[in-house]
Amino acid sequence: MKVVKVGDAIAFKSEKMNKVSLFDTDRFFCDVYCLEPGQTQKVHAHEGSDKIYYILEGSARITIGAEEKEVHAGEMTMAPSGDEHGVVNHTSDKTTMLVFMAPKPQ
């Protein structure tokens, strides 16, 4: 029985957003994304997989399909299969978020 202290897994990279894997099974993965100010995950899409974002600390602008919203600590949103989605830390503070995706993209 693996118990992960999420705060201990958080680590930033100066060159780009850092993804840290917390759990990875045949059925889904859960990562923590760590974004320094200005860091991004480019808009992209996965056919057949849905993805949840839950903001742990800070804020981000999240794009899903044709919409973009500012999402704050304690808030959650979801990118459905096939919809383009991406993330920008537009703030001057660090931002961390849990990301769940199922099923894992092929």
Place this chain on the structure above:
Amino acid sequence: MKVVKVGDAIAFKSEKMNKVSLFDTDRFFCDVYCLEPGQTQKVHAHEGSDKIYYILEGSARITIGAEEKEVHAGEMTMAPSGDEHGVVNHTSDKTTMLVFMAPKPQ
């Protein structure tokens, strides 16, 4: 683009643990479980689905397979397909946790 403020979704029931659905797709669900002191989710199993628990507030004793551990706010654990799992709020404070399961049980 649905954005959920998780804190606003939290609601307790005096008679039993309350599950509040945050997102529910063809591929997974995400709930917040709200447990008053002493409330439980009985040990059970789902063949073919994995489940993640992430503690938002408080602590719980979580059973997965033959193990039981105390899991605290900011910690995450995972019950793999087929393993028995259950939750007890053994404390005198309220406990809330995010729960992700994929795929949805049939």
